[in-house]
Amino acid sequence: MDQGANAGRAGLIRSYVTARAEAHPLVAAFWQAVEEDFTETRTVGDYVRRLGTSRWALDSVVRQATGRTPKAHVDARVISEAKHLLLHSSVPAASIAAHLGFTDRATFGRFFRSRTGITPAAFRAAP
Structure with missing residues (x-):
């Protein structure tokens, strides 16, 4: 698959949450993890383990920063x-x-x- 096009789309999508993600480093780390792994896993639990946080913490900060659940972000990507x-x-x-x-x-x-x-x-x- 075309990696250059992927990077371009990823940049556009990432710009959607960049301003809000800066409010909490966990949101930025989550977004980066999704970009790296969305072709391998769509399970929020995998991202929780990778980031060394709890499901509640991830859900809370992502919802607060973006208004959407972590699962919604993974699925959208x-x-x-x-x-x-x-x-x-x-x-x-x-x-x-x-x-x-x-x-x-x-x-x-x-x-x-x-x-x-x-x-x-x-x-x-x-x-």
Whole structure:
């Protein structure tokens, strides 16, 4: 997958929370961890362990700084990457699913549809 494009999108997404993240270093550390690992894990517990904090502490500071849960941030990053790959590549959905850490295309499809209201195939085909 195109690492340069990933870095560009990551910068844009990161700018969304930068000002608020500066209010608490845990938020910035969480965001960095998500950027590094979102293709490997979507589980907040994994980020909690990596950051050496509690689930409550992470949830509290992230909600206060951004108004969203840590899980919402992780899922939004995965969806952002999925949308980019669907729109700007001809990579099959199964390969995108594998790249994003899903066990199969069906699981990826359910995840994508539950968060966007549309299937990956329909999203790709939309004008």
